[in-house]
Amino acid sequence: DVKVTQSSRYLVKRTGEKVFLECVQDMDHENMFWYRQDPGLGLRLIYFSYDVKMKEKGDIPEGYSVSREKKERFSLILESASTNQTSMYLCASSLTGTLNTEAFFGQGTRLTVV
Amino acid sequence: AQSVTQLDSQVPVFEEAPVELRCNYSSSVSVYLFWYVQYPNQGLQLLLKYLSGSTLVESINGFEAEFNKSQTSFHLRKPSVHISDTAEYFCAVTLYNQGGKLIFGQGTELSVKP
Structure with a gap:
């Protein structure tokens, strides 16, 4: 089974802190994604990466950055956390191919910024 | 640009x-x-998921969805729900060869009551 693991289920951070959210997948997937989930808004794409050291902005990249130094690991960084970044963060991974495949999701990290 | 609309935010059902x-x-x-x-x-x-072929697709737990190109719809149905179906359901689309880069709807909370 594909497994996408997010390092924390719950995090509480203070305003202005630098926050790292880690995601690891074990199926050699090329693509990795960070989504943010908010009630009534569904999931919105923050950043994605289709290869090591490659990244592309999604729909809401402001206030975030990412790092992909190894194929299996994709980190989301909040440079200076703010209260409006309180949310559920979901990591996903998928294969690249001409036949589109599904994305596999981690359990999510619920981040609270106080 | 692509977009997805889920017409009901909450669906209570017996x-x-x-x-x-x-x-x-x-x-x-x-x-x-x-x-x-x-x-x-x-x-x-x-x-x-619907990728190609038959427009009616089924899941292992009794859900089905029908792709209707003329109405640009992909409604999800189940003839008889169980308490265990209580969950949030998200509709999503992606373009050919953009594996995993999903655009989500706002989500529908299905609440099954005894």
């Missing part, structure tokens, strides 16, 4: 009743369509 969760999308090009389910305090799991 156990063993039928249910339909509505999803409409807009896109100028062909898309792949997905329904994901999120049980309480969990990540997203793929419920079913």
